[in-house]
Amino acid sequence: MWLETRTIPNDAQDAFTSFLEDLNAKLENADTNRNELCRELLAQFLHASSYADVLTRAPIAALNLDPRNITLEAEYYTTVDLVKFAKVKPLLWLWYNFDLSPAAQSVEFGVRFRRMLAKHIFKRVGENFKAFPGAQFSVGYNLEVGNNVTFHRNVLVDDIGGVTLHDRASLSDFVNVYSHTHSPLETPDVTLKHTTIGAGVRVTYHATVLAGTTLSDDSMIGTMSVVTKDIAPHTVAFGIPAKPQREKIRGDGSIQVDSRVFVRPKDRKANPDYPEFKTSSEQTRALRELSLKR
């Protein structure tokens, strides 16, 4: 153990617990208007006031607290499931803007608040999920998270094509994980590729994981690396592109995600204008041949 246990005074802890239980109950209730709930909470966290009061004093600021009055990037993509997105959008807006508030800078309250939101946004989330401030997602509803997974500061998880993180996976500060890619030839030709991060994987500071890669259990990605290909179990990979550099010597632990045998969900084309399937490396080869001919 290298982490200390920290406690805060009971009165604050009790107030936080009852606030979070109450909020969770509201989110479990299908009759709750999530847009109104979001704007009211943001008025409290950001302006220490009610929504109605902020609307009178600063109408433009108030209108932008309401998820119905704002757009997020994912809404512009034809591939987004608008029914699923409508359910999670108010909670994504709440998460991102809560993260700009003083309350969000507290690990104690911030982690519990985001853990509760994750339950209502992600496709699946296990026990003890921890997210520090500044995380962003594409749609949130295509993200599957196991037990004891941690997102450190400012991670970006583009889950539009599906991302799975298994138990104990950790994304360090400023890590980017992608699940879609654009053709080098035609930008609107988008392929959705499921990205899998195995159990106990550590993707360290500022690394980028490209769409469709599989990081096997117990692998580790060095800082600033770009993962373009699958990584085998127990492997430490780093560099641009990330190459296997070390192997952790381990006993015969059980490995569930092993990129050498793992069957990745099929890639999907996001844009019906480009139905023909080509992998991005085929597209890059075609582009290279075209350039050589010129």
Ligand SMILES: CC(C)(COP(=O)(O)OP(=O)(O)OC[C@H]1O[C@@H](n2cnc3c(N)ncnc32)[C@H](O)[C@@H]1OP(=O)(O)O)[C@@H](O)C(=O)NCCC(=O)NCCS
């Ligand atoms: C992957 C990592 C642990 C490798 O560390 P290491 O095995 O001690 O490697 P070394 O420091 O001995 O470096 C070996 C060589 O690789 C190079 N190197 C190390 N990390 C590198 C990286 N991320 N990218 C490119 N080159 C790297 C070194 O410069 C050195 O090169 P040289 O042989 O030409 O001198 C380290 O790069 C890393 O990313 N640490 C991240 C820390 C961490 O755990 N963060 C998460 C906290 S939440």
